[in-house]
Amino acid sequence: MRRDDLARSTSFRLALTFGALFFGAFVLTGFVVYQLIKLDMYRQHDQAVRQTFLSLAGTYEDDRTDFLDAVRVDIQATRKHNKIYLAIADDGSRLAGNIPLVDVPNGWSTLPAASLGSRSDFEYRIFAGPVRDTRLIVGESYRDIENLEDLTLGSLAWTSILVLVLSVAGGALIATRAERRLQAVRETMGRIAQGDLAARIPLHGKGDDIALLSHEINLALGRLQSNVEGMRQVSTDIAHDLKTPLNRLGISLEEVRRKLARGQSAEDEINAADAEVQQINGTFEALLRIAQIESGARRARFEPLDLNEVIEAVGELFGGAIEDAGMSVVIDVPGNRCTMEGDRQLLMQLFSNLVENVLRHCPKGTHVRLFAKMIGNTIISGVEDNGSGIPPDEREKVFQRLYRLERSRTSPGTGLGLSLVRAIADIHEAHVTLDDAQPGLSVKVIFPRVQSSRNSR
Numbered sequence: 001m002r003r004d005d006l007a008r009s010t011s012f013r014l015a016l017t018f019g020a021l022f023f024g025a026f027v028l029t030g031f032v033v034y035q036l037i038k039l040d041m042y043r044q045h046d047q048a049v050r051q052t053f054l055s056l057a058g059t060y061e062d063d064r065t066d067f068l069d070a071v072r073v074d075i076q077a078t079r080k081h082n083k084i085y086l087a088i089a090d091d092g093s094r095l096a097g098n099i100p101l102v103d104v105p106n107g108w109s110t111l112p113a114a115s116l117g118s119r120s121d122f123e124y125r126i127f128a129g130p131v132r133d134t135r136l137i138v139g140e141s142y143r144d145i146e147n148l149e150d151l152t153l154g155s156l157a158w159t160s161i162l163v164l165v166l167s168v169a170g171g172a173l174i175a176t177r178a179e180r181r182l183q184a185v186r187e188t189m190g191r192i193a194q195g196d197l198a199a200r201i202p203l204h205g206k207g208d209d210i211a212l213l214s215h216e217i218n219l220a221l222g223r224l225q226s227n228v229e230g231m232r233q234v235s236t237d238i239a240h241d242l243k244t245p246l247n248r249l250g251i252s253l254e255e256v257r258r259k260l261a262r263g264q265s266a267e268d269e270i271n272a273a274d275a276e277v278q279q280i281n282g283t284f285e286a287l288l289r290i291a292q293i294e295s296g297a298r299r300a301r302f303e304p305l306d307l308n309e310v311i312e313a314v315g316e317l318f319g320g321a322i323e324d325a326g327m328s329v330v331i332d333v334p335g336n337r338c339t340m341e342g343d344r345q346l347l348m349q350l351f352s353n354l355v356e357n358v359l360r361h362c363p364k365g366t367h368v369r370l371f372a373k374m375i376g377n378t379i380i381s382g383v384e385d386n387g388s389g390i391p392p393d394e395r396e397k398v399f400q401r402l403y404r405l406e407r408s409r410t411s412p413g414t415g416l417g418l419s420l421v422r423a424i425a426d427i428h429e430a431h432v433t434l435d436d437a438q439p440g441l442s443v444k445v446i447f448p449r450v451q452s453s454r455n456s457r
Helices: 003-008 011-055 065-077 143-193 208-260 269-294 296-301 307-324 344-361 417-427
Strands: 083-088 094-097 109-114 123-131 134-142 301-305 328-332 337-342 367-375 378-385 431-436 441-447
Touching: 011 065, 011 123, 011 134, 065 083, 065 094, 134 367, 143 417, 208 269, 296 441, 301 307, 301 344, 301 431, 307 328, 307 337, 307 367, 307 378, 337 344, 344 367, 344 378, 417 431, 417 441
Parallel strands: 328 367
Antiparallel strands: 083 094, 083 134, 109 123, 123 134, 301 337, 367 378, 378 441, 431 441
């Protein structure tokens, strides 16, 4: 990655922003701590000067000999003129001290070293006051404090530079890693844009936000690939399945034209053409209905319902047709309500399609069972027959649009019945399975979300 690309990346800018905030917080915190320490050192410095003054004043008893001796001892112990002492008699004469006579008021004063006869650049903190018939001046330079201040400020400056460098370097490292992962996303989307629908984003990290986003994008790409391939397959199937009826329609119309030209009746050909038109129209209506259902537009019509009532209504609706076809039917539903959220009309369509498949493809004498049962919070429903069934390797293919078994191609139908069943099941978040009924076929529709009966009122 080029440096200008890195500088423009959002991740680097965010990392740099947080680094700057951290750097600012560090400097502000260091400054506050420095000021607090400085104030405490000056306070302790004043306490030390005051304590020295009181200690010396405590040595003054009957006469000032011991007092002056104590002052001289402290002067001898002083190194580098760090402390100053001055004892002055009532007449203003100098009794003892290591500085020339100075005129300072009683109490606290701060004087430069030059005014006290010192060549240093440090200031002195001075306390002056009377000790019986003598005036005592005691002071101490700010040398140690100012040296410590310089050391602290220098350390703070170098530490701030180090923090700033680490913040920028850390931000660049974090941004580089994030940008590499985002680059993988961009490359994958570029491959998708060029038609490689099988491209997927490589997953890295341990469940962080980019990994979760990549996972969701991969799921969306999987659905996109499935939809596009489904549309491509549907287009191919439509072209394949409608080619024959359109050819037959053209032949019928040509025959109608010839017969009319000869003055003959063309009623049979017109009826055949009308049947072909109705078949083609039914195919497109089924495709449009599937598209409408898959769009989720019907979800707004969901309401609490009893699935038992839906199955019983379908059984009653097809009861006569089943008997006319020489078959028998039984409705097997539990006594308690199978309450769920759904679209009653779509569910009627789902079970009607399953029964119509039995009527269309099973021989006389077939026994049909419409059933529903509850297991925990799951409803297992469906249609079962003892007909010829579907080979195991064909059971998933029959859900494809316009797909028909070879033995079923001579029977009427569009090949969209089970596709519509799956679309209705999907919008209800249900799962459809085809199982061997030994003999025959058992189509199960499993609804995982059951509402309490209280919600259905």
